[in-house]
Amino acid sequence: MRLVRATAAECEAMAAAHAMAFDKPWRQDEFEDLLEGDGIYGFLADDDDQALGVILGRMAGGEVEVLTVGVAPRARRRGVALALMLAALEVARQAGTASAFLEVAVDNDAAIDLYARMGFVRAGLRKAYYDRGAAGTTDALVMRLDLTRGAA
Numbered sequence: 001m002r003l004v005r006a007t008a009a010e011c012e013a014m015a016a017a018h019a020m021a022f023d024k025p026w027r028q029d030e031f032e033d034l035l036e037g038d039g040i041y042g043f044l045a046d047d048d049d050q051a052l053g054v055i056l057g058r059m060a061g062g063e064v065e066v067l068t069v070g071v072a073p074r075a076r077r078r079g080v081a082l083a084l085m086l087a088a089l090e091v092a093r094q095a096g097t098a099s100a101f102l103e104v105a106v107d108n109d110a111a112i113d114l115y116a117r118m119g120f121v122r123a124g125l126r127k128a129y130y131d132r133g134a135a136g137t138t139d140a141l142v143m144r145l146d147l148t149r150g151a152a
């Protein structure tokens with residue numbers, strides 16, 4: 001497995017990885033637009049040119065928000081998401097960012113477990129944050145990690 005810092009050249013593969021990981025994937029042009037945004041950066045995980053996973057973060061105001069992280073089902077439980085998270089947080093830490101935060105659906109046990117294992121703690125609840133169409137809405141947990149303490 002290889003991690004590549006995202007540029008426009010990685011956006012096609014990032015969109016492919018995102019489409020494998022999420023029901024509502026982001027298109028290649030959306031990744032291209034996002035990467036041009038202030039403070040936005042990311043990584044692609046691949047193996048023999050097969051896209052495995054993707055992460056995007058946004059640094060602003062001394063914080064980094066994990067905008068998305070996803071791994072193709074066939075590549076899960078091999079540490080890909082953990083590697084993507086650590087790489088993204090290290091970029092933020094090197095840039096002097098003090099804390100990380102993200103939103104995660106309250107029923108996303110895999111992701112909550114991943115973040116908790118990294119030291120993220122629950123910092124809030126956003127009611128009805130995710131719209132799941134006919135299935136209604138789902139609340140989001142806000143989770144935070146102090147990047148100044150050297151963990152993760």
Ligand SMILES: CC(C)(COP(=O)(O)OP(=O)(O)OC[C@H]1O[C@@H](n2cnc3c(N)ncnc32)[C@H](O)[C@@H]1OP(=O)(O)O)[C@@H](O)C(=O)NCCC(=O)NCCS
Nearest residue numbers: 021069070071076077078079080081082104110111113114
């Ligand atoms: C959540 C997700 C990114 C995890 O990716 P992954 O590459 O499988 O995760 P890793 O292999 O790096 O897992 C690291 C740790 O996270 C936890 N974890 C990951 N998946 C888990 C699961 N299905 N159940 C319980 N714990 C899990 C474990 O502690 C795991 O360590 P272990 O394998 O040694 O037990 C992946 O399941 C995914 O893409 N899900 C769909 C998209 C999504 O929900 N993204 C997050 C949105 S907030």
